[in-house]
Amino acid sequence: MSGRARIGMAGWGTVGGAVASRLGERLPGVELVVALVRDPGRHREEARRLAGSVILTADPDELLGADCDAVVECTGDVPLALRLARATLSRGAAFVTANKQCVALHGAELASLAERSRAALAFEAAVGGGMPVVSLLLHALRTDRPRRLLAVVNGTTNLVLDRMAAGDTLEAALAEARRTGLAEADASADVDAHDPAAKLVILAALLWRGWARPEAVHRQGIADLAPVDLGVAHALGYAVRLVAQAEAAAANGDDPGASPEVALAVEPALVPRGHPLAQVEGAGNAVVLDSDLAGRTVLTGTGAGGVPTASAVLSDLAQVLAARWAGQAPPPLPHTPSLRVADAGRRRAAAVWRLAPGRTTARAELAGAIAAAGLEPRRIAGAGELAGLADEEWVAVTGVATAARRAAAAAALAQRPDAYAVRSCLPMLEP
Ligand SMILES: NC(=O)c1ccc[n+]([C@@H]2O[C@H](COP(=O)([O-])OP(=O)(O)OC[C@H]3O[C@@H](n4cnc5c(N)ncnc54)[C@H](OP(=O)(O)O)[C@@H]3O)[C@@H](O)[C@H]2O)c1
Structure with a gap:
């Protein structure tokens, strides 16, 4: 220079x-x-x-x-x-x-x-x-058509989730993140996922050349997670990550003429332990992009710090x-406020539930209740089988369904005479 x-x-x-x-x-x-x-x-x-x-x-x-x-x-x-x-x-x-x-x-x-x-x-x-993810999307993969982006872009929550996997409560894990200078005194933008939602809007704008409003991102933070949820995930072969994801609807993902409709979400999810996002430790960040020409591109780096x-x-x-x-013109940036955001309820995933029925329940009864609520019960484990569960709790793995169907099933389970408290329900990412 x-x-x-x-x-x-x-x-x-x-x-x-x-x-x-x-x-x-x-x-x-x-x-x-x-x-x-x-x-x-x-x-x-x-x-x-x-x-x-x-x-x-x-x-x-x-x-x-x-x-x-x-x-x-x-x-x-x-x-x-x-x-x-x-x-x-x-x-x-x-x-x-x-x-x-x-x-x-x-x-x-x-x-x-x-x-x-x-x-x-x-x-x-x-x-x-x-x-350098902005450069990657703006320059290196400029002519690729994106299909799906998965990302861990909030180092504070990643560190907190690592600590919770080791048994810390959310509060203790946050205190540690503050002590190391990673979390601010008010960490609500991290815990409530506003920070990664804003980053996802930027990444989606670079990928699909249009800006979504941050409030259009389906957003769920980590405040409701307990250490037992991370322990259960580990026992099943997964890590829990606060995953930002953007995915073009299949119908228009390959059609160059179509204006893309993109699902945008940030939520805690179970990630298979071999997946690049599961391997991001501490305050690290990672992005996994699937695009039509380059295939899968993975970028990891240090997500924060002066x-x-x-x-x-x-x-x-x-x-x-x-x-x-x-005397060169700067690279053109997307400037249309027109990204079409897909209905978040249509996102499909298997899920892991932590449930507490209102009265003593047998495994077969629980499987029947889940099936009656419209989901496929794939695996059910009780307190004796998974460490950390309270005596009354069960863990159920349910088959692939839309987020809307899972929400309807949660409501149906809560309304049963033996009302099921849904203590957590986390989608499972496919490899
Ligand atoms: N910290 C990170 O790891 C990190 C990583 C990626 C991106 N960022 C982004 O980088 C930006 C800065 O973060 P930071 O961590 O460096 O913040 P910071 O340590 O709190 O520093 C903020 C600086 O901005 C000044 N400032 C704030 N509001 C001002 C105002 N209204 N008028 C004049 N000066 C003002 C402050 O002045 P005084 O010193 O006089 O108070 C201070 O020097 C944020 O947008 C953040 O999201 C931070």
Whole structure:
């Protein structure tokens, strides 16, 4: 890379600090001229050490008025990021962001604005931290037709699920994730799956060239899981992962003319232990993409942390500046807010249930109740057969059915005279 550039940065925290500390070494000639933070006083000493004459400010207008070639946004503040993006792109400068919520909510608008202004919008750091999944989908697999994407894109919940598999409660596992700096004090965006839902919207937009609304993603977090659910999964040969999945409806998956209808879901699921998603440990991330020409592509990487995420930000910055110096137009991004989202109830899977009947029940009776509720009972195990189950609990594996049918079956089981409490019901991913 050659050339000189002036950049402005918003946010000097975990990610912004790691970007600032490596900018001079990795992108010589690129000067950090202004940085926006909430509290400039707190950053003055480090800023002087790392970036000499950088101006620290709490005023967004000072950042926007600095005539930078690119603005890098690492604040996490969505309205601020949107304001900075609009102003920066409108005047033809590049905007690089790590803000998944801003991109998921406003990607269509910002991509249109970028195209009209011939300005670059880049957001590798918004999904997968240091794992370059945006580049993979935007460049490497550009001409492939995607069929299905499966992903683990939330390192915090992956670490929590690993700890729960070792016997920790959700609370203890979260406390450990906070202690290691991986979870924030308020981890609800992770636990309730808002964070991976936003990332899934971005990945689906790159794959199917249209933006879905984040609320259109079927979303279930990990708050209702108990350690016994992970123990049962292990005994059956599976791991539990918070899986983000996007799948084109079979009818239009191979038809280039059809506007795709895509099922979007984030939910805990049983993943066969040999599957790449089951092998992601701790805070790792992984993506498994099935597409028509390349077949199966698997990417794993470090999903969070200041330095890995700075790798994504710096790479984006290097690319947008190189294109600017060469006078090249930035790669076209999807800008239609038109992704058709399929009814989440149509997703099909076998499932593992943890059930507690309202009175003592025999195995055959339980199998009959499940069949009467419209599902195929494939395997039933009681407290003596699987470790960790309470005396009154049973585990049932049911055959492949739609999510809507499973929901109807849960309601039917609860309404029986011997009312069955459904303590958990987790879909099983096929290999
Ligand atoms: N941390 C990760 O591992 C990771 C991974 C991938 C993506 N990301 C994304 O990267 C972004 C930044 O995350 P982070 O972990 O670096 O956050 P962070 O450590 O909390 O840092 C946020 C920075 O932004 C500044 N800031 C926040 N709101 C502001 C406002 N309204 N006006 C001015 N400055 C403001 C803060 O200023 P003060 O320092 O003065 O408080 C701070 O410097 C987020 O979008 C996050 O989702 C993070």
